[in-house]
Amino acid sequence: MNFIDSYAIMISEIQLAKELLTIQDPYYSSINKNIVDTGRVRGINIYRDHVNILIENDKENSNERTLNVKNKIESHLKKKLNISEITIDTTNFTGQRSEVSSLLKMSQADEGKKVSDKWNMDGHKLFWHLDRVEAWQRGERVAPLHIDMGISNGCNMGCTFCYGVIQNRAGFGTNQKKIYHMPTEAVKRTFKDAKEIGVRSIALIGEGENTLHPDFYEILDYGKKIDLDLSLATNGIKLDHSKLDVVLNSLKWFRINISAGTEETFMKIHRVPQMQRVLKNAAALSKRKKELNSKCTIGFQMVVTKDNMKDIVPLAKLGKECGVDYLVVKPCSDTYDNRLNAPHGEYIEILDTFKEAEAYSNQDYTVSIKWKKALNGGWKDYGSFGCHGTQFILGLSGTGNLFPCGHWFNERKDEFLMGNVVEKSFKEIWQSERYWEVQEKIRKHVNVNNDCESNCRQHYVNRFLAFDGKKSISSLQEDYKDHISKKPGHINFI
Numbered sequence: 073m074n075f076i077d078s079y080a081i082m083i084s085e086i087q088l089a090k091e092l093l094t095i096q097d098p099y100y101s102s103i104n105k106n107i108v109d110t111g112r113v114r115g116i117n118i119y120r121d122h123v124n125i126l127i128e129n130d131k132e133n134s135n136e137r138t139l140n141v142k143n144k145i146e147s148h149l150k151k152k153l154n155i156s157e158i159t160i161d162t163t164n165f166t167g168q169r170s171e172v173s174s175l176l177k178m179s180q181a182d183e184g185k186k187v188s189d190k191w192n193m194d195g196h197k198l199f200w201h202l203d204r205v206e207a208w209q210r211g212e213r214v215a216p217l218h219i220d221m222g223i224s225n226g227c228n229m230g231c232t233f234c235y236g237v238i239q240n241r242a243g244f245g246t247n248q249k250k251i252y253h254m255p256t257e258a259v260k261r262t263f264k265d266a267k268e269i270g271v272r273s274i275a276l277i278g279e280g281e282n283t284l285h286p287d288f289y290e291i292l293d294y295g296k297k298i299d300l301d302l303s304l305a306t307n308g309i310k311l312d313h314s315k316l317d318v319v320l321n322s323l324k325w326f327r328i329n330i331s332a333g334t335e336e337t338f339m340k341i342h343r344v345p346q347m348q349r350v351l352k353n354a355a356a357l358s359k360r361k362k363e364l365n366s367k368c369t370i371g372f373q374m375v376v377t378k379d380n381m382k383d384i385v386p387l388a389k390l391g392k393e394c395g396v397d398y399l400v401v402k403p404c405s406d407t408y409d410n411r412l413n414a415p416h417g418e419y420i421e422i423l424d425t426f427k428e429a430e431a432y433s434n435q436d437y438t439v440s441i442k443w444k445k446a447l448n449g450g451w452k453d454y455g456s457f458g459c460h461g462t463q464f465i466l467g468l469s470g471t472g473n474l475f476p477c478g479h480w481f482n483e484r485k486d487e488f489l490m491g492n493v494v495e496k497s498f499k500e501i502w503q504s505e506r507y508w509e510v511q512e513k514i515r516k517h518v519n520v521n522n523d524c525e526s527n528c529r530q531h532y533v534n535r536f537l538a539f540d541g542k543k544s545i546s547s548l549q550e551d552y553k554d555h556i557s558k559k560p561g562h563i564n565f566i
Contacts, residue, residue: 263302371400372398426443490504
């Protein structure tokens with residue numbers, strides 16, 4: 073199958089979603105929201121030769137009723153759409169794996185060369201941490217592989233897709249007077265504890281803008297001193313050009329979140345007139361990287377919303393001009409109740425735009441589209457498996473609150489707060505019964521499709537654990553030996 077064929081099949085996903093909405097059946101309408109929600113494709117996986125529609129069993133109705141509904145949907149869709157095979161699966165959203173990933177590997181740049189995802193951004197990193205996976209399989213209380221950590225709680229931007237902004241949290245927007253900064257000693261102690269218990273990387277990627285911390289460069293220096301795999305996600309506004317060497321010598325990767333290719337869109341998305349400053353800072357850091365021959369990876373990240381789709385290609389061009397190593401283009405992670413109105417079902421309609429952006433890739437610069445997340449409709453096909461990814465990736469807020477992930481910073485926070493690293497050491501929290509009680513609750517009592525954000529941080533990890541997690545490590549090593557041998561630029565999480 074070539075890319076054109078797969079393109080046609082993926083387009084049919086949108087057609088399917090629209091057709092599903094037209095089916096008039098009292099029982100079907102009750103489960104309809106599980107498949108298509110406000111234009112969002114849910115529960116539909118595209119295969120090489122057929123379409124798989126996932127419908128959750130209604131335990132209150134008979135199997136005969138379910139079968140009748142299945143037959144009705146199949147008959148309707150085969151008649152309306154030119155699809156040779158349609159499978160209706162009622163096995164709690166597990167069973168078969170989506171082949172979307174296989175289809176999307178066919179994405180090509182303009183010269184017919186496959187765009188290489190040098191950093192495995194459209195996947196997970198567990199293949200290079202199978203020792204930790206094996207411990208998890210044995211039921212051990214494993215240390216997390218990675219922490220997304222904030223050191224400041226607040227930001228000097230007001231991004232439209234930011235949870236802190238839409239939840240009206242203190243310190244977010246442009247009111248920096250209310251920003252809280254974690255005590256520096258607590259930050260350093262957390263770094264040290266994390267390294268001691270086996271955490272393999274920390275990304276300063278918390279809920280706020282961490283460069284605002286008054287001791288930011290001292291903190292980077294400390295991470296370097298203890299040989300911590302440390303990285304940073306930033307809005308790129310605040311960068312001391314006299315400290316560029318500290319940044320490059322301390323970090324494994326430096327990523328600027330910029331979701332616009334024009335100043336007009338920048339103001340609309342980020343709500344501050346700082347685009348030129350951000351680009352200038354990126355160019356300065358890239359230039360200094362070359363001078364030092366630094367191995368620190370510098371990149372842009374774009375969150376695609378309904379307001380910036382036309383800026384994907386312009387930003388791809390700007391990234392190349394600034395000299396950064398990559399631009400990663402990712403779908404918007406929406407809240408469980410769709411407050412961001414993320415365009416999940418619309419990403420499939422801009423495949424040509426994604427391909428055009430990819431065409432800016434060359435040996436020194438990569439445009440990486442998160443294809444799989446962009447085209448899964450926000451749906452998690454391992455739903456009944458729950459969430460196990462939080463055992464491998466944690467979220468630490470700028471106030472020091474430790475949660476299974478960033479989603480819970482403001483949602484049901486009392487249920488999922490594990491402790492606070494300002495009040496108690498990270499090591500103590502990790503060893504506490506409270507930490508493991510929360511992990512158990514996440515695994516058993518959270519519905520990942522109804523309670524969690526779409527396209528979340530743990531998504532790829534969960535898919536791997538759900539579909540491959542029961543295999544022996546030796547089987548995984550054999551099955552994926554070609555993949556494992558191609559070690560990405562960063563084996564820790566980016």
